[in-house]
Amino acid sequence: MTLAPRVVLVHRRTEYEELVARHGTPGQAAFFLASRGRSAEEVEGRHRRQGAALAEAAAAVPLEWRRSRVERADLPRFLFEPRDVVVVVGQDGLVANVAKYLDGQPVIGVDADPGRNPGVLVRHRADALAALLRAAVARGGAGGAVEERTMVEAVADDGQRLLALNEVYVGQPGHQTARYRLAVDGAAEAQASSGVLVGTGTGATGWCRSAWLERGAPLALPGPGAPALAWFVREAWPSPASGTARVHGLLDGGRQLALTVESEHLVAFGDGMESDALELVWGQSVRVGVAATRLRLLG
Known part of the structure; x- marks a missing residue:
């Protein structure tokens, strides 16, 4: 029996998550940011936007398909399958981080914070992902416009x-x-x-x-x-x-x-x-x- 396609969602911890992990509580993280002249609301806003983009991307995966999720720090230990479709939700640099662990699997870059990222490699919004996933698996990944980068x-x-x-x-x-x-x-x-x-x-x-x-x-x-x-x-x-x-x-x-x-x-x-x-x-x-x-x- 042929296995259903698998979508691997790749993301990284947000700055807000890293600050809370370092300082222990959201309140302490906010105090640290304020002491550096920065706004906790701005950092939390980016955190919420990334969470929303990741949730929307997960919801776009067809119910009958398999799915997995991996955080950037765990990429060296993650086993990609040859027919995976890799969805990177985040910044352009995250595509570069995951590229070296792949061997020809198609990659879709989803911009988690439009207007903040250059969008060279994360070119798509989460609401376009459902159609892109269908294109990625059509004819072995040749159903969409695939750009091969050296x-x-x-x-x-x-x-x-x-x-x-x-x-x-x-x-x-x-x-x-x-x-x-x-x-x-x-x-x-x-x-x-x-x-x-x-x-x-x-x-x-x-x-x-x-x-x-x-x-x-x-x-x-x-x-x-x-x-x-x-x-x-x-x-x-x-x-x-x-x-x-x-x-x-x-x-x-x-x-x-x-x-x-x-x-x-x-x-x-x-x-x-x-x-x-x-x-x-x-x-x-x-x-x-x-x-x-x-x-x-x-x-």
């Missing part, structure tokens, strides 16, 4: 692997000076810098764009679906032992960037999630390039 992958020489939707950062955990040997297109250079960013076209609107602007826009950034990555060395430092000749570029056509660690400890993490990082020690190498996995975003 992801970036970092693979260490010991088998550690990391996926990201926006960018991968390789550098010192405290963002201090990192020492490594960078190699691309067969040429290598020893460098000392604040780390290396390798980003996708999706990430070209965030951290990588900041590096691109500071560098004077030296290259054309890839589009979200282009099988290419832009890379930037942050604050490369010239010295007798380190160079600055290779500080940015594009990776396309299957090309990769390789870094060999020449510090005691470096890390590689994706999409700003420093708590989920590859740990790299002296002499280890990591290769960064376009991932085979792509985010399938239902538009």
Whole structure:
């Protein structure tokens, strides 16, 4: 017997929930906010809007379908099924958080607070979800307009692997000076810098764009679906032992960037999630390039 489709609702704790958990009671949380010149009503309002969007999204799932719910902190322990439809209720960044745990499942982004989020990845309102879910399961997920977005992958020489939707950062955990040997297109250079960013076209609107602007826009950034990555060395430092000749570029056509660690400890993490990082020690190498996995975003 064929299993009914399963919808996985992904959300994260609101700022209000985190404040109450930290301070013990709503009253103490409100006192803390007031002491910082902030309004508890505004924070509670966002909390209520997200709760309402999540409830409306859950109600849109057909009764005969299966459903599950997972909070962002539990994503590393959650087992997605190949035919899941993933509904992200929250902010654009939450789509990036879940993308690295998926393998082709269609994703629908629901904006929990319209007008506050850019809405690049969470494009839909909860009241449109019922029709989108039907489209997502039609013909194996091809019933709706699916946009495939490039992801970036970092693979260490010991088998550690990391996926990201926006960018991968390789550098010192405290963002201090990192020492490594960078190699691309067969040429290598020893460098000392604040780390290396390798980003996708999706990430070209965030951290990588900041590096691109500071560098004077030296290259054309890839589009979200282009099988290419832009890379930037942050604050490369010239010295007798380190160079600055290779500080940015594009990776396309299957090309990769390789870094060999020449510090005691470096890390590689994706999409700003420093708590989920590859740990790299002296002499280890990591290769960064376009991932085979792509985010399938239902538009």
